[in-house]
Amino acid sequence: DAKTTQPPSMDCAEGRAANLPCNHSTISGNEYVYWYRQIHSQGPQYIIHGLKNNETNEMASLIITEDRKSSTLILPHATLRDTAVYYCIVSALRTSYDKVIFGPGTSLSVIP
Amino acid sequence: DADVTQTPRNRITKTGKRIMLECSQTKGHDRMYWYRQDPGLGLRLIYYSFDVKDINKGEISDGYSVSRQAQAKFSLSLESAIPNQTALYFCATSPNRAGELFFGEGSRLTVL
Numbered sequence: 001d002a003k004t005t006q007p008p009s010m011d012c013a014e015g016r017a018a019n020l021p022c023n024h025s026t027i028s029g030n031e032y033v034y035w036y037r038q039i040h041s042q043g044p045q046y047i048i049h050g051l052k053n054n055e056t057n058e059m060a061s062l063i064i065t066e067d068r069k070s071s072t073l074i075l076p077h078a079t080l081r082d083t084a085v086y087y088c089i090v091s092a093l094r095t096s097y098d099k100v101i102f103g104p105g106t107s108l109s110v111i112p
Numbered sequence: 113d114a115d116v117t118q119t120p121r122n123r124i125t126k127t128g129k130r131i132m133l134e135c136s137q138t139k140g141h142d143r144m145y146w147y148r149q150d151p152g153l154g155l156r157l158i159y160y161s162f163d164v165k166d167i168n169k170g171e172i173s174d175g176y177s178v179s180r181q182a183q184a185k186f187s188l189s190l191e192s193a194i195p196n197q198t199a200l201y202f203c204a205t206s207p208n209r210a211g212e213l214f215f216g217e218g219s220r221l222t223v224l
Contacts (some may be wrong), residue, residue: 034212043116043202043215044155087154099170100145100206100213102155 003027004088009107012082018075020106022088025069030092033064035073037084038105044087047073078110115139118203118216126224131190133219135203144186145204145213146170146178155202161186193223 005023012018024033034049048055048062050071055062061074075082087105116137125131135144142163147155157170159178167180175197179187190197200220204213 036213041200041218041220043204043217044213046212046214049212099157099160099168101157101171102147104152104154 003031003090003101004103006086006088006103006106008104009109011109011111012075012078014080014110014112015077018078018082018108018110020073020075020086020088020108021070022073023070024088024090027068027090028092031090032092033062033068033071034089034091035060035062036087036089036102037082038087039081039084044102047086078108080110080112082108083110084108114217116203116205116214116216118201118219120219121217122220124222124224125193127192127194129193129223131193131221133188133201133203133221135186135188135216137184137203137205137214139205139207139214140183141205141207141214142183143206143208144180145206146176146186146188147202147204148172149200149202149218158188158201190221193221195223197221198223 032049032051035047036044038044050062064071085105085107087102119134145160146158149155156172161167161180164180177189200218202218203216206213
């Protein structure tokens with residue numbers, strides 16, 4: 001089973017920030033939080049990952065709570081091209097037999 | 113050219129036929145994965161391989177088999193296709209660091 005829970009869908013107005021939540025209450029100390037997105041039926045695309053500190057790159061920001069039981073992906077100025085399914089997963093680095101499990105994700109609709 | 117290439121991109125076949133989906137990568141990654149996607153169900157792991165001699169079953173391996181012919185090639189076979197194997201199939205690779213995945217563009221399989 002997926003180790004994360006996400007709302008099935010969200011809407012966001014174009015130009016506004018999109019805040020996508022993820023719960024991972026059973027996360028282990030060596031597990032990172034990763035975010036991917038899938039536009040239509042294309043292959044999923046990596047966005048960002050983090051362990052416990054907040055992270056930012058050219059695509060998004062990742063805010064992880066102090067207890068690491070939840071996180072939020074922030075798209076600061078959503079555009080129509082950000083309409084996609086967003087997946088939050090947790091995975092440990094350097095674990096020989098770890099396997100990455102994707103849940104159903106959050107379908108984000110950016111509205112003009 | 114794509115770093116992770118899947119062939120064929122689309123295939124229609126009949127029940128009982130043997131089908132092979134192929135994946136090749138130029139990223140030099142050791143880890144390769146096969147996922148299946150059905151509408152509303154996210155991505156489910158079929159098989160994964162951490163090197164040529166290490167192949168493991170995922171969540172839904174029944175009815176599928178795989179072959180890791182070389183570091184760069186990982187094939188998925190359906191020995192006797194059935195209609196409920198109609199789905200979008202993705203191959204992915206990762207470096208020796210679980211969680212950061214690079215996906216191919218997908219292979220859409222329809223079994224009549």
